[in-house]
Amino acid sequence: MNTKLEQYRIFNEAATTLSFSKAAHHLYISQSAVSQAINSLEKELDVKLFIRLSKGVILTPEGEMMHKNIAEALTLISSAENKLTSFKELKSGSLTIGAGDALCEHYLLNYIVHFRKLYPNISLKVVNGTSLETIKMVKNGTIDLAFVNMPLFDEALTIKPCLDVHDIFVTGHQDHHVYSYEEIASQELIMLERLSNSRHYIDHIFSTNGVLLKPAMELGAYALLVLFAKYNLGISCIIKEFSAQELENHEIYELKLAKEIATRQIGYAYLKRKSLSASAMEFIKLLTHPQMGNDNQDDNDL
Structure with missing residues (x-):
């Protein structure tokens, strides 16, 4: 029929x-x-x-x-x-985002606030988790978008970059020495725990240069990395863009490396087999809108 x-x-x-x-x-x-x-x-x-x-x-x-x-x-x-x-028309619907604490605080927060103001009738939720944890949540349908530390590969997902970041080593006092990778590895290092994707990236960079990192402390919270370095408890590996204010205020100081760590990216991920909702697409538009990015810089001085 x-x-x-x-x-x-x-x-x-x-x-x-x-x-x-x-x-x-x-x-x-x-x-x-x-x-x-x-x-x-x-x-x-x-x-x-x-x-x-x-x-x-x-x-x-x-x-x-x-x-x-x-x-x-x-x-x-x-x-x-x-x-x-x-x-x-974004008069109703929902959006659930997954991201780590540092990504939420230092990158996504202004976008989340702006999105909520623009679309108050959208139910917006944020779930905390490491890159690997949020990837699992995307794949089992718990969240719509995962914000992750790249590089990260998964055939079931579309993963696109949205922010360039630089990994640096910092301490609480000025140090004009130019460090080799071997010299950095010999210091009292403070790094994120091994489960984090950003930690995997740094380990890989050093190992490909023949250097094995054995940090004195492994922490689960990004904020503690900055705080511990500030009080000279060791040398922390942090993301420069996420701690621009502390660096500008001379609360922490970047160590110079003989060989700079290559730029990497923050990205968002979603299921290939599932179409993005209108709310998810609009949130991504905010991330890639130049003026919105400038507004964020003015608001938080990041």
Whole structure:
């Protein structure tokens, strides 16, 4: 059976008004178009839906049954269309983001606040987790977008960069020495725990240069890295962009390396097999909008 939805809409209007002429008037089509649609529908269904009278039409028992069910079905379709429109116009819907503490505080926070102001009717949630943890959440459908430390590869995901970052080593006092990788490795190092993707990146950079890092302390919170370096408890490995204020205020000092660590990127990830919602696409637009990025810098001086 290949009946068209439009035929059902015409039938429903004619069944509601019990008049082909009124149905035509309400639908802004000709009366002959209504008659043709009804005749075609009756032929396809092989059933009489209306009894034609000189002063209008009445429904057959089959027509009454069809009218009840078609009216309910069209109401559901109309409701779904209205909801879809609301989603597209961001009048309703939801967005769940996954990211680590540092990414939330030093990169995403202003975007989250701005998004909430623009779209107050969107239910916005943030879930904390490491890059690997948030990737798992994306894949099991718990969150829509994961913000991760790159490089990261997964065939099930689309992963796109959104921010360049620089990994640096810092301490709480000025030090003009230019350090080799071997010299850095011999210091009292404070680094993120091994589960973090950014830690994997640094370990890989040093190992490819023949140097194995054995930090004195491994921490789970980025803020502690900065704090411990500030109080000269060791040399911390941090992200320069996330601690620009502390560096500018001379609370911590960047150590010079003979060979700078290559720039890496922060990215967002989502399932390839699942289309992004309108709210997720709009959040990504905020990230890539130059003016929004400038506003963030002005707000937090990051």
